[in-house]
Amino acid sequence: LRITAFADRLLHELEGLDWPAGIKLLQRNWIGKSEGAVIDFKIDKHEQKIRVFTTRPDTLYGGTFLVLAPEHPLIDLIVTEEQWPAIREYREKTARKSELERAELTKEKTGVFTGAHAINPANEQKIPIWIADYVLLGYGTGAIGGVPAHDERDLEFAKKFDLPIVEVVQPLSNEPALGFVGEGIAINSPIIDGLTTAKAKKKITKWLEERGKGKGAINYKLRDWLFSRQRYWGEPFPIFWENGRHHSLSESELPLVPPELEDYKPTGTGEPPLAKAKDWIRYSNKATRETNTMPQWAGSCWYYLRFCDPANESRFVGEEAERYWMGGKQAGGVDLYVGGTEHAVLHLLYARFWHKVLFDLGHVSKPEPFQRLVNQGIILGEDNRKMSKRWGNVIDPLDVIAEYGADAFRCYEMFMGPLEQMKPWSMKGVEGLSRFLARVWRLLMDENQAGEWQLSPRVQDVAPEKSQRKTLHATIKKVTEDIESLSFNTAISQMMVFVNAFINAPSVPVSAIRTFLILLSPFAPHIASELWEKMREKFTVTPADLTDQSWPEHDEGLLVEDEVEIIVQVNGKVRDRFRAPLGANEEELKATALGLPKMRELLAGKQIAKVVVVPNKLVNLVTN
Known part of the structure; x- marks a missing residue:
């Protein structure tokens, strides 16, 4: 999938999102936009040229060698006969390494000379062409210009293989030029001598463009998305092949359902499991179905849209439903997404790309899927270590609920601290929240001699006192604002203030209690509902159900200090x-x-x- 076609938008449109700065930075780095120039180095005694991308064209005069990725296609054309054995051996060793191993900055640099040379377009000098595994074919052009005086990896490489080192940038401070990678003044570079780095970049790029030896360019680390898997579980592609060309199924043939297989293990021949379904594969006498399947991202990138219109049988989401649920002035459709940082550069980036494609096709009204992102912290064991069977510190929620109830469990999780922070579990904390909910119960209920709980006679249809009104409206304001900011712990603290203010009062106004139970219900829905029903047996409420009540609004005038x-x-x-x-x-x-x-x-x-x-x-x- 051509995610690279959306690279600029994926980068630029991050600005309109309310996401943690760290997640935005991770996505920017993953996309990896670099501005610079592509420069063509003619291969000596050959017609071909090696194209190199660099973010520092101003250092061109300091280029004393080229390094190609071992897989670069030009290697087969330029290697001299005497160098072939060493090149072949090096390629075989490289093939056994992962990209992560090859890009490791701390590893010792290795490489092999090809026997060929290129011409530096700035000074027409011959420079050797090497291969090295730290250059990756998938990044840039698969070739780099070695400027050892001003690049750490190039300097290591040059020192190891005794290659020339030419300083071409003079620092503005007194630090040495060798190994300097910042901006300074161009030296030993006739065309741009004396210019600052910014001006030198512009001038040398223009000089290259005028002579057809290079041009300004933008490069990305982001690569197009390989979107196929060789496994059974996954959506089959609605594609068939005929005469070596692929064709899409008609809409009337959708959805394409995979065939049932008795054995969906790998075939052992390199073919996907669907290759075993011979009858299903045969689309016609001349055409066969695609046997690869889609990865899990095919579902996880846009599942949220189905929530808007789950019963629609003709579209994944109807236009009216999508506008209703995903509309608004903000860039993102979903108001709030809570998820861990592990999704930063895979799920979240892929979902943004997928959503932009749907936006361009007119299926959604917003260019971004998620407006606000919050990364929740994990709950540690009581020993301050990550919960693990290895440490024996795993807390089973069902055990806690069995002893203290679901409301105490819910409230404690919210009361532990800020949502984004990592927090240790504490059974004493659960006990504390259980005691708070018991106080809420006793605020409204009395136990008679038979051990039965009844609504307390203190709950009366009377007007709240001035101090009670102030506490009530302070609680409405605080809980409402804290829910919006996801500060659930301080919302619960304010409800504790409310209970403390009312529990010893000679009378508890039913109007204040109604409002309090509405505020409490998102945090402790079971006890709030039970108390609501007990109260409703004596006092009429319209509408009757707690879940049908409007959210209360505070009166700012009652909060002014007199x-x-x-x-x-x-x-x-x-x-x-x-x-x-x-x-x-x-x-x-x-x-x-x-x-x-x-x-x-x-x-x-x-x-x-x-x-x-x-x-x-x-x-x-x-x-x-």
């Missing part, structure tokens, strides 16, 4: 405090401070030289 705490200082040291009406004038604050019993005692026999009053904050009494 009193403030005033600090009282004597000679700059805090000695007492008192509460006063918001906006009380200086004389009122001064009189109250001087009338405090503690102040009368401290100031006995002393003369007050000055009184400093900061409205709504403090009174400072200065004595001689």
Whole structure:
């Protein structure tokens, strides 16, 4: 699949997403956009040229050798007869290594001279052509220009094989030029001597373009996506082959269902398991079906769209349903995606690509699938290690639920700390949340002598007191905002504040309790529903069910402080405090401070030289 055609968009459109900076950086690095130039090096005594991509065309005069990937197709044309044995042996060794092993920065550099030379287009000098396994055919052009004075790997290679080293960039600071990889001033480069790196890049690129020896270019690490697997479990491709060419099935032949096989193990011949279904493979007298299958990404890249319209039998999602669920001003369709960092550069990147293809085809209304991404932290064992059978620290949720209930389990998981953080499990913490839920229960319920729980007579249809209204609306505001920010732990803390404020009150207003149970229900749905039903037996509620209630809204006016705490200082040291009406004038604050019993005692026999009053904050009494 041509994911590279979307590389720029995948890179640029990250900016409009509310994703962790680290995930964005991982995707940028995976896409790996590099701006520079491609330069053609003519092979001495041959007609062919070797094309090299570099991000530093300003260092061209420092190029003293070329290195090709061992698989480069030009090698077979340029290797001299005496070098063939060494080249062949080196290629065989390279074939046994993974790309990861080959690209390892710390490994010792190896390579073999091909016996051929190329011409450096900047100075017309002959430079040797080598092969080395640290150059990968899949990145860039499969060839690099060796500039040992200003590249760490090239310097190691040049020192190992005694190749020339020419310094062509002078640092702006006093550090040595050899091994310098930053920007500086061009030296030993007649065309661009004295220019800064930025200007030197532009001038040498233009010079190459004018002479047909190179041009400006953009390169990506990202490669097109190999989208086939040789296994049974996977969607079969709706493709058939005829006379060596592939053709798509008509829509009337979809969906294509794989045949049932008694044995879907590998064939042993290199063919996929579907090759065993001889009748299914035969599409016509002249055509056969494709036997490769799609990878798991074929389903996981766009599953979320089906949630919008699961009963639609004619389309994966209807236009109206997609606009309704995925619409809005933001770039991404799904408002919130919670997932681990392990998805950063595979699932999340592939899903973005897949969604953009659907967007270009007009099937979806947004160019991005996921607007906001949150990476949840993992829960560690009680010993602060990752849960593992090896450590014997695995917590079985069913055991916790059996002892404390599902609500306590849910609430504790949310109360452990910020969602994104790694956190250790604690059974004492579960017990603490269980006690909190027991307090919620006792806030509304009393146990009679028969051991039966009944709605407490303290729950009454009365208006909340002023302080109760303030606590209620502070709780509405805090829980609502914390749910939006995924700060579930602090939302639960605020509900604890609410319970503490109401549990010893002589009367518990039913209106406040209704609102509280709505707030509690996403966190502890079972106990909230049970208490709601108990309350509804005595007090009528419309609509009846807890799940049908509208989410409450707070009244900001009830949260405005009408009193403030005033600090009282004597000679700059805090000695007492008192509460006063918001906006009380200086004389009122001064009189109250001087009338405090503690102040009368401290100031006995002393003369007050000055009184400093900061409205709504403090009174400072200065004595001689």
